[in-house]
Amino acid sequence: ANARGDASSKFGENHRWGFFPSVSLGWRLSKEDFMKNVTWLDDLKIRASVGLLGNDSVSEYAFLSTYAKDSNVALGQRGGATQVVPAYYTSGIPNTDLSWEKTQSWNVGVDFSLWNGLLGMEIDGFYNYTYDMLTYQSTGFPSSMGGYYPTWVNGNSLHAKGIDILVRHRNRVQLGSDTFFYEVTGTLTYSKTRWLKYNDEPNVPEWQKVTGT
Numbered sequence: 001a002n003a004r005g006d007a008s009s010k011f012g013e014n015h016r017w018g019f020f021p022s023v024s025l026g027w028r029l030s031k032e033d034f035m036k037n038v039t040w041l042d043d044l045k046i047r048a049s050v051g052l053l054g055n056d057s058v059s060e061y062a063f064l065s066t067y068a069k070d071s072n073v074a075l076g077q078r079g080g081a082t083q084v085v086p087a088y089y090t091s092g093i094p095n096t097d098l099s100w101e102k103t104q105s106w107n108v109g110v111d112f113s114l115w116n117g118l119l120g121m122e123i124d125g126f127y128n129y130t131y132d133m134l135t136y137q138s139t140g141f142p143s144s145m146g147g148y149y150p151t152w153v154n155g156n157s158l159h160a161k162g163i164d165i166l167v168r169h170r171n172r173v174q175l176g177s178d179t180f181f182y183e184v185t186g187t188l189t190y191s192k193t194r195w196l197k198y199n200d201e202p203n204v205p206e207w208q209k210v211t212g213t
Contacts, residue, residue, distance in 0.1 A: 008056040008100070012063040015099035022051025042113040048106075055101040058134045059092075062152040066092035095152055103130040120168040131157040137199055155199045162191030 003021040026047040029035055035044070068091035075083045109124040135155035165188045173180045198210040 018054040018100040024049035053103045117170040122166040124164040127161045157197040160193040
């Protein structure tokens with residue numbers, strides 16, 4: 001088991017720190033007394049893990065109001081000359097509640113080797129749940145808002161689940177006075193991802209919405 005605390009300057013003072021623990025367990029059954037008479041089994045291990053990860057991939061200072069210089073504007077005349085001054089506009093609306101994107105990962109697996117390494121397999125089942133996703137939003141708001149909305153929010157969530165299978169074959173062949181060693185490995189992965197929450201635009205037809213796909 002382990003835990004880590006990370007701080008990111010991309011978030012406000014109240015959301016700067018994230019706590020991300022993880023724990024893993026394993027049991028090598030092939031070392032137990034009740035498996036000693038199973039001669040065809042070289043190794044057998046079951047394992048499981050769960051952990052929380054954080055992501056701060058967001059623009060700098062999204063929790064602060066930012067300004068940008070616009071074209072110069074004329075404010076009128078002073079002493080017979082046109083007075084030209086620089087203009088500034090709000091380039092970023094702050095989101096003081098912006099915080100870490102998080103992914104919770106679950107994994108269970110089994111590893112085994114048979115007949116002195118002739119056949120080995122690693123099988124893993126996984127489930128990853130990502131929430132409070134750092135989401136850029138720039139559309140889907142009425143013009144009456146005047147564009148005054150945070151450009152970054154903790155908006156979306158999705159999950160991914162699947163299985164990984166690795167198959168390995170090792171052997172040696174005697175070629176005259178020489179021994180030839182070889183290994184063949186194959187992998188198979190199945191994964192399915194689904195959006196649990198997505199900031200679809202309000203007027204998007206149901207069949208075009210991302211949520212649930």
